[in-house]
Amino acid sequence: MMKTKLTELLAIKYPIIQGAMAWVSESVLTSAVSNAGGAGVIATGGREVSWVGEEIKKTKELTNRPFGVNMMLKDKHIDELIEVICEEKVAFVTMGAGNPIPYFDRLKSAGIKVIPVIPNVKLAKRVEENGADAIVIEGMEAGGHIGVLTTMALMTNIIPRVKIPVIAAGGISDGRGVAAALVMGAAGVQMGSRFLLTTECQAHQKMKDSIIKATDTDSEVTGFSRGHAVRGLRNKFTQEYLEQERSGAVQEILDKLATGTNRLGALVGDIENGSVQVGQSLNVLNEIKSVSEVVEELIEQTKTALNTASVLLVE
Ligand SMILES: Cc1cc2nc3c(=O)[nH]c(=O)nc-3n(C[C@H](O)[C@H](O)[C@H](O)COP(=O)(O)O)c2cc1C
Incomplete structure (x- = not known):
C-alpha cells in the first residue's frame, strides 16, 4: 500500500x-x-464508439477496481463518446489533443474524475481553476504523441504551481523513476512503455520483441517540425517520414504516410512499415512479465529507491 494524493483521489493501492x-x-x-x-x-x-462501450463493459466484468478511459479531444465522435463514458460511469477520464475545459461539466456531473494531459504551466493553472481533479504531465521521453518539454522540466516547473495531484509521465520505466517522480512532488506516475511488455498486453509479439531488442538511442521523433511529434522506434517508416519532412513535403503527404501505421505496428506486427510507439527508457525493458509481476516489481524498486535516498542524509 502507498498513500499519495492520487491513491486517495482514485481509491487505488x-x-x-x-x-x-x-x-x-x-x-x-x-x-x-x-x-x-x-x-x-x-x-x-x-476506435468506434460502440467498441469503447463494449470494452468498458468487459473491463467491468474483469475487475471491480477503478479504471479510466482516454479521450482524444479531436475525435470526431467526441459527443457520443462522452455519452457512453457518462452512461457507464467509469472512475476517471484522461484527455489530450485539444481544449478539455468545455467537457468538464458533463463528465463531472456524471461523477467522473477529469484528468487532462497538460504541456505547460499556463494550461495547468487554467484547468485547475476550471475544476480538473488532477493532471498528467507527459515529457518528450514518452512513447506516442509528445510535446517539447522533458519530464524533469515539467515536474520542476508545474508541480510547485498547482494544488491538484500531478501525475508524471514519460521515460518512467522502473521503480527508480517512480521514486524520482514522487520525490519531485508528483502524486503518481503514468507509464505506457513498461506495460507494453506484459503478457496481458495485446500488442503483436513482433512489436514486443523489437522493444526488447531496442536500447537508449533507438527511438526517433517524427513530425517535430510540424507540431505533430510522435516517438517510436527507428524503422523504415520513420526514415521515410523524416526524409519527406526534411525535404519540406506538404502536410497532406506526411499525414498519408502516417495513416494506419499505429495499427500496422501494434496489431499487425509490421515493425518496419508500421509505427512502433515506445518511450526512451528502453534499456530496462527486457522481459515480458505479467502485469501483477510488473506492478509488484515496480513497487519493490520504488521502496528500495526511496529508502536508499533517505540514507544519503547524514548529520
Ligand atoms: C504505443 C503507445 C500508444 C499511446 N497512445 C496514446 C493514446 O492513445 N492517448 C494518450 O493520451 N497517450 C498515448 N500514449 C502515451 C501513454 O499514455 C503514456 O503517457 C506514455 O507511454 C508514457 O511514457 P512512457 O512510454 O515512457 O512510459 C501512448 C504511448 C504508447 C507507448
Missing part, C-alpha cells in the same frame, strides 16, 4: 496509472493493471 495506448490498451490490459493495484486506462483513438 499504488500511485501507478497505465497510460492509454492506441490500439493496445483494452479491457484485458486495463483490468489487469487495476486488479494489480494501479489504474488501467482504455484507449479510444481510432
